Every structure is written in structure tokens, then in C-alpha cells.
Amino acid sequence: MSEANLNEPVDVLIIGAGASGAAVAWSLADTRMRIVCLEQGDWMKPSEYPTNGTDWEIQQHGPFNIDPNIRQRDTDYPINNDESPINVVNFNGVGGGTVLYAAHFPRLHPSDFKVKSLDGVADDWPISYDTLDPYFNQNDRMMGVSGLAGDPMYPPKQPPLPPIPMGLVGEKLASGYNKLGWHWWPSDSAIITRPYEGRDKCLNLGPCTSGCSQGAKSSTDITYWPQAIRAGVELRTRCRVREITLAENGMAEGVIYYDEHGNECHQKAEVVVMACNGVGTPRILLNSKSSKFPDGLANSSGLLGKNLMFHPVAFSQGVFEERLDSHKGPQGCCILSKEFYETDLSRGFVRGYNMQITRGTGPFNTAIQGYASGQIPWGPDHHKAFQRRFDHVASVAVLCEDLPELHNTVTLDPELVDSDGIPAAKINYTLSENSKKMLKHGVDRAEQVLAAAGAVEISSAELVQSAGWHLLGTARMGADPNTSVVNSWGRSHDVKNLFIVDGSIFVTAGGLNPTSTIQALALYIADTMKKNLANLFD
Amino acid sequence: MNKGNITTDYPLTNAQRNKLGCLLDVLIPASQDGHMPSAGDLDLIAYLQAKAMDFLPSLIALLDGLDEDFTTVNFDERYQAVKILSNDEPGLFQALIYQAYAVYYQSPAVLEGIGAAAGAPFPRGNTIESGDLSLLDAVLATPKQYRKAPS
Ligand SMILES: Cc1cc2nc3c(=O)[nH]c(=O)nc-3n(C[C@H](O)[C@H](O)[C@H](O)COP(=O)(O)OP(=O)(O)OC[C@H]3O[C@@H](n4cnc5c(N)ncnc54)[C@H](O)[C@@H]3O)c2cc1C
Numbered sequence: 001m002s003e004a005n006l007n008e009p010v011d012v013l014i015i016g017a018g019a020s021g022a023a024v025a026w027s028l029a030d031t032r033m034r035i036v037c038l039e040q041g042d043w044m045k046p047s048e049y050p051t052n053g054t055d056w057e058i059q060q061h062g063p064f065n066i067d068p069n070i071r072q073r074d075t076d077y078p079i080n081n082d083e084s085p086i087n088v089v090n091f092n093g094v095g096g097g098t099v100l101y102a103a104h105f106p107r108l109h110p111s112d113f114k115v116k117s118l119d120g121v122a123d124d125w126p127i128s129y130d131t132l133d134p135y136f137n138q139n140d141r142m143m144g145v146s147g148l149a150g151d152p153m154y155p156p157k158q159p160p161l162p163p164i165p166m167g168l169v170g171e172k173l174a175s176g177y178n179k180l181g182w183h184w185w186p187s188d189s190a191i192i193t194r195p196y197e198g199r200d201k202c203l204n205l206g207p208c209t210s211g212c213s214q215g216a217k218s219s220t221d222i223t224y225w226p227q228a229i230r231a232g233v234e235l236r237t238r239c240r241v242r243e244i245t246l247a248e249n250g251m252a253e254g255v256i257y258y259d260e261h262g263n264e265c266h267q268k269a270e271v272v273v274m275a276c277n278g279v280g281t282p283r284i285l286l287n288s289k290s291s292k293f294p295d296g297l298a299n300s301s302g303l304l305g306k307n308l309m310f311h312p313v314a315f316s317q318g319v320f321e322e323r324l325d326s327h328k329g330p331q332g333c334c335i336l337s338k339e340f341y342e343t344d345l346s347r348g349f350v351r352g353y354n355m356q357i358t359r360g361t362g363p364f365n366t367a368i369q370g371y372a373s374g375q376i377p378w379g380p381d382h383h384k385a386f387q388r389r390f391d392h393v394a395s396v397a398v399l400c401e402d403l404p405e406l407h408n409t410v411t412l413d414p415e416l417v418d419s420d421g422i423p424a425a426k427i428n429y430t431l432s433e434n435s436k437k438m439l440k441h442g443v444d445r446a447e448q449v450l451a452a453a454g455a456v457e458i459s460s461a462e463l464v465q466s467a468g469w470h471l472l473g474t475a476r477m478g479a480d481p482n483t484s485v486v487n488s489w490g491r492s493h494d495v496k497n498l499f500i501v502d503g504s505i506f507v508t509a510g511g512l513n514p515t516s517t518i519q520a521l522a523l524y525i526a527d528t529m530k531k532n533l534a535n536l537f538d
Numbered sequence: 539m540n541k542g543n544i545t546t547d548y549p550l551t552n553a554q555r556n557k558l559g560c561l562l563d564v565l566i567p568a569s570q571d572g573h574m575p576s577a578g579d580l581d582l583i584a585y586l587q588a589k590a591m592d593f594l595p596s597l598i599a600l601l602d603g604l605d606e607d608f609t610t611v612n613f614d615e616r617y618q619a620v621k622i623l624s625n626d627e628p629g630l631f632q633a634l635i636y637q638a639y640a641v642y643y644q645s646p647a648v649l650e651g652i653g654a655a656a657g658a659p660f661p662r663g664n665t666i667e668s669g670d671l672s673l674l675d676a677v678l679a680t681p682k683q684y685r686k687a688p689s
């Protein structure tokens with residue numbers, strides 16, 4: 001494949017090669033337009049993932065840490081979390097967050113798109129579940145998703161592959177849910193349970209959040225990207241975008257980026273697509289200042305970087321007498337419950353949460369986390385306490401819907417910069433009263449189900465700090481340019497050749513993991529672009 | 539890297555080495571049934587030399603801070619001395635625990651003792667029970683359904 005002349009304009013320039021960037025690149029490839037993607041990180045090598053070595057758990061604390069401030073690869077950028085009780089976690093490389101994600105892959109519910117109409121809070125999305133339904137299905141096929149049809153909490157859907165084994169952990173918790181008469185279902189997971197599209201099935205190694213050596217976890221570097229590249233898309237790694245430049249006619253002209261040697265480069269494009277996630281996208285747009293947009297590109301609404309939503313997470317762990325083989329099998333994917341997903345005002349809060357059953361950790365992490373929590377002491381009692389917990393735990397992660405609030409923001413840090421001198425992102429976030437009540441309710445219910453399942457000891461954390469996995473809402477979509485940054489198909493209201501396709505454009509967050517919906521949205525936007533190619537900028 | 543601080547292949551004096559053995563023995567003693575080794579049976583120094591050289595000078599300082607009779611007093615007294623150390627030097631002690639556990643829970647003998655497979659997880663993999671999906675009958679028997687929304 002020939003390298004693009006850096007000065008030669010391309011048709012479409014995508015920034016970010018993560019979950020959404022990959023999907024949009026693949027979908028647009030069949031237009032035969034000249035498409036280039038700039039990604040600040042590297043291609044990953046599965047042979048370098050931690051599970052290839054005996055020190056796999058130690059590496060999770062270093063080069064494969066989920067927190068970029070701890071990981072500190074030179075492809076990472078720092079994030080100032082000082083004003084937030086939740087830390088942003090991510091991965092910067094081809095595949096983006098999907099390299100380290102747990103691959104729990106539920107879709108938003110139909111109700112999630114219409115919370116204003118249904119519950120009188122936040123805003124409705126300008127699109128519905130039905131709009132995205134074909135793209136959810138297309139994405140499930142492209143990624144390789146496992147699950148079980150028939151969940152009454154969803155409209156009919158058919159995952160292409162059979163579900164992840166529940167294991168003893170799932171069975172135990174399922175019996176607890178059944179005792180209480182609560183909903184549960186095997187999780188949809190972006191992990192293949194049968195050989196699929198040239199990839200081998202999951203080996204139940206466990207620590208999916210440090211990268212999958214087997215290639216069974218569907219990260220976009222091994223799903224969308226190989227196909228997009230075969231179809232002619234050019235992906236340039238180690239290219240970090242600093243800003244988007246504006247032409248005199250008010251359209252995006254291209255970008256300025258630093259290549260791997262730190263050289264400043266200019267890439268012009270007819271269309272610019274942002275796919276840097278809910279923190280990275282507002283960061284670069286806020287850094288793209290001009291006389292026309294002194295507060296950041298595409299920010300005439302003033303909403304860029306505002307309404308940041310995470311999913312606040314609480315965590316309860318139960319210890320069981322029986323051995324549950326907890327450290328085996330995909331750690332984050334097992335079963336889930338939607339019993340408390342929808343609004344019931346008698347609970348004292350609006351909207352709801354999903355309960356995600358997670359498996360246990362490996363030996364070292366069991367010991368070191370037990371030391372930190374005081375549950376596994378050093379000294380003569382160490383072995384007894386260790387053996388009581390190791391392979392004997394099951395956990396419930398309570399993942400709460402976060403409502404959009406203007407004061408939860410991504411801004412540019414006035415001092416902190418990355419290795420290229422680009423201002424870092426600064427997070428200002430406070431937990432709402434609604435979220436606090438929801439977390440409390442969730443912990444109570446998680447403890448109840450663990451007890452019903454037979455746990456002999458239960459401990460809980462009402463807010464997990466390192467759980468800023470889901471980065472949403474900072475460039476929301478909507479019909480009104482005064483109250484949204486992009487329109488119903490991801491096009492900036494202000495700059496007609498600028499699109500955003502990542503989690504920033506979520507209007508509300510739902511109460512579950514967002515990547516399936518992020519990618520369905522990216523495919524929908526790409527498809528809408530293709531249908532409107534003749535009058536894309538009208 | 540702390541170039542120049544470590545001048546021989548084995549960086550501890552005999553006295554430091556004895557103290558380290560006793561210290562690790564207190565942190566994770568051998569189990570009474572003999573099933574699990576003591577942390578002192580494993581080669582922490584070799585591990586640090588390979589993986590965490592930066593910690594060696596701190597470890598040496600920590601060992602030098604222990605009384606000379608640390609190796610001769612009985613287990614309970616050693617335990618008390620380590621407790622004091624953990625209070626006086628919390629950061630350093632935490633780092634020691636981290637490294638000691640890292641060596642311990644990678645050891646094939648230890649992994650065998652706790653019923654886990656030794657070595658790298660990949661490509662070995664694990665087998666897990668598929669789980670009884672008939673448990674879902676109870677879910678399907680309830681009239682619960684997803685909430686409808688306007689399109
Ligand atoms: C540990 C962990 C566990 C997770 N588990 C789950 C889960 O189980 N289920 C789920 O649904 N989601 C999960 N997530 C979240 C999931 O990874 C994200 O929702 C998803 O990857 C977001 O997609 P995106 O396209 O918005 O951005 P990303 O996938 O984050 O991709 C953004 C890309 O843009 C690049 N980029 C950013 N700035 C620049 C720049 N200036 N120049 C060039 N490139 C740039 C980045 O390097 C990155 O590769 C998890 C995330 C983590 C970190």
C-alpha cells in the first residue's frame with residue numbers, strides 16, 4: 001500500500017483508532033474514498049500481553065495498568081483527576097479501549113433513548129433503539145459477540161455465537177437471583193466462544209483487561225482494522241493530533257499532528273471524523289481555537305466538554321464455602337441482572353442500574369488486594385485467610401446510570417501537558433445525590449443477592465475510584481444547535497465537514513457498558529454519511 | 539537504575555541475608571501442614587535483581603534498620619518487631635509486601651499448593667463449567683419485560 005503524501009489532502013481523516021474509529025473506517029471503506037486514520041498509539045502484539053508470562057498479574061500494575069497516569073507509556077497522555085472521585089481509565093493504541101476492556105457487551109435499552117419522555121429527566125436522544133437496531137446486529141457480527149437470545153428485558157436479538165460459560169460463579173449467583181425472583185441473564189460478551197472469522201475461541205484465561213493473548217476477545221485491532229486496511233484505509237500509528245485547523249470558509253481544513261519523531265505535520269482533509277473518546281475528543285476540539293471559535297472548535301453551544309458522564313460503580317464481593325474456580329474464565333463477563341434497571345420512584349432515585357457479575361482475581365491480586373483491604377493479613381494467619389478467599393469469591397458490580405450535568409466537565413489543564421506539549425485533560429466531576437442514592441440501593445441489593453446465593457462473608461465498596469471506563473456525553477447529539485454539539489448523525493452543527501462518532505455524542509448514558517452502542521452509532525453515522533455523500537455539507 | 543550501589547552479584551551481607559530470611563518467614567510463614575513453603579524459602583533477591591532492581595537499596599536500608607538480635611529472638615518477638623516496622627515505615631513496608639507476594643505467588647510450589655496451575659496462563663488456558671442454563675426457566679416464568687419507549 002502506498003503511503004499518503006503528507007501534504008496531499010485525503011477525503012476522510014479519522015482521528016483515533018479505537019472502538020468507534022475502527023467501525024467508521026471499515027464502513028466508509030466501501031466508498032473507495034481516500035481514508036486515513038491517525039492514531040497516537042501503537043499496534044499491539046498479542047505475544048506481548050501479560051498472560052504469556054508467569055508475571056501476568058504484576059504487569060497489570062505496570063505497563064498494562066488501565067490507568068494512563070500509572071501506565072505512563074509514551075503513547076499515553078496524562079489526565080488530571082484531582083477534582084474527581086472517579087479516575088479516567090483508557091488505552092491508547094490501535095483498538096483503543098477495546099485492547100483492555102472487559103468486553104461486557106450489552107446494548108442500551110429502548111427506554112435509554114427516551115428518558116425525558118419516560119421519566120422527565122435529561123433529554124431524549126434524537127434517534128431511537130430502532131434506528132440503531134440494524135447497526136447493533138451488524139456490529140455484533142463484525143466484532144464476534146457471544147450471548148443467548150430470548151432475554152425478556154430486550155426486544156428480540158440473536159447474538160451470533162453461544163454464550164460464555166457461566167461457570168460455578170454464574171450458577172451460584174443465578175440461584176441467588178432465582179431465590180429472590182429477580183431477573184438475570186447470561187451476558188452478551190465481545191468474546192468468541194467458537195472459532196470465528198479466523199480467530200480461535202476463548203481459553204478462559206481470566207484477565208481479559210490486560211489484553212487477550214489468544215485473540216478471542218474482540219478488540220478492534222483484530223476485528224475491524226484488518227478488514228478496513230484490506231479495503232484500502234491507511235492507518236498511521238504514533239501520530240498525535242494537536243488541533244484541527246479551520247479554513248477561511250469555516251470548514252475544517254485538516255489537522256496538525258506530531259509524528260513518532262515529534263515532527264509537526266499538517267494533514268488536510270475534506271472530512272474530519274473525531275473518534276478519540278469522551279475525554280480525548282473534547283480535549284482536541286477545545287485545543288483547536290481560532291478567532292471564529294475562541295472557546296474551541298464546534299463549541300458555539302458552549303457544551304463541548306460539558307455533561308461528562310461515567311457510570312458510577314459500586315462493588316460487592318461475597319465469599320463462599322465452596323470452591324468456585326473464580327479466577328478462571330473471562331473476569332468481567334458472566335451473567336447480569338436488569339432487575340433494577342428502570343425507574344421506580346419509590347426507591348428514592350430516578351433511572352437505575354445493571355448488576356454485572358464478575359469472577360475473581362488471580363493469586364497475586366487476591367493476596368495484594370486482601371492485604372490492602374485488611375482481609376488477608378501477613379503473618380501466621382495469611383494462608384488461612386488467603387485460602388478462604390482465593391477461588392471462593394463472586395462479585396457484583398453495580399453500574400449506575402449517570403445523568404448529564406453541566407458542571408461535570410473535561411477542560412484543558414492549565415499546566416499539565418503530554419510529551420508533545422499538548423495540554424492534558426482535566427476532569428471536574430461530582431457525584432450527584434441521585435447517583436449516591438442509586439449506589440447505596442445497588443449495594444444493598446448486591447449484598448442481598450450474594451447472601452441469597454449463600455455467601456458467608458460480604459464486603460462492599462460504595463464507589464470504585466478506578467472505574468472511569470466509560471467516557472460519555474461531552475459533545476452530545478441533538479436537533480438544536482443551542483443545546484447540542486452534533487446533529488442526529490454526528491455532524492457538527494457549527495462545522496459541516498466535522499463529525500464525531502465516539503462516546504462523546506451520547507445524550508444520556510444508560511446504566512450499562514456503552515461500547516456496543518458506541519460502535520452501532522459509528523456504523524449508523526457512517527451509513528448516513530454514505531447515503532448523503534452528494535450533499536454531505538448542506 | 540541505581541548503578542554503583544550494588545557491587546557484587548549477591549548484594550546482601552550475611553547478616554542482611556539472615557535478617558531477610560527471618561523477615562520473609564514472618565510475612566508468609568510455611569503452613570503448619572507443610573503444604574505451603576515460607577516466603578523465606580524463595581529467592582526474593584534474584585527476583586528483585588531481575589525485575590525490581592530499584593527496590594534493593596530500600597530493602598537494604600530496611601534490613602539495616604532491624605535490631606541485630608532480630609534473627610535470634612523467637613517468632614512472636616520477630617512478629618512484634620515487624621509490626622513496629624510496618625507502622626514506622628508504611629510506604630517501604632507496603633513495597634516489601636508487594637515484592638514478597640509477587641515472588642511468592644509466582645512460585646510453582648505455591649501455585650500447586652493453592653490448587654492453581656503453575657506457569658503462564660497462555661496458551662495453557664482453563665476449563666470451566668458451562669453452568670446450568672435451565673436455571674433460566676425461573677426468569678422466563680415471570681411476566682417481566684423490557685420497558686417500551688416511543689420511537
Ligand atoms: C479497563 C477497561 C475495561 C472496560 N470494559 C468495558 C466493557 O466491559 N464493556 C464496554 O462496553 N466498555 C468497556 N470499556 C470501555 C470501552 O473501552 C470504551 O467504551 C470504548 O473503547 C470507547 O470507544 P471510543 O471509540 O469512544 O474510544 P477509544 O476506544 O478510547 O479510542 C480512542 C482512540 O483515540 C486515540 N486518540 C486520542 N487522542 C488522540 C490524539 N490526539 N491523536 C491521535 N489519537 C488519539 C486513542 O489513542 C485511542 O486509541 C472498558 C475500558 C477500559 C479501559
Ligand code: SF4
Pocket residue numbers: 191201202203204205206207208209211212213214215216217329330331
Ligand atoms: S478469558 Fe478468553 S477472552 Fe479473556 S483473555 Fe482469556 S482467552 Fe481472552
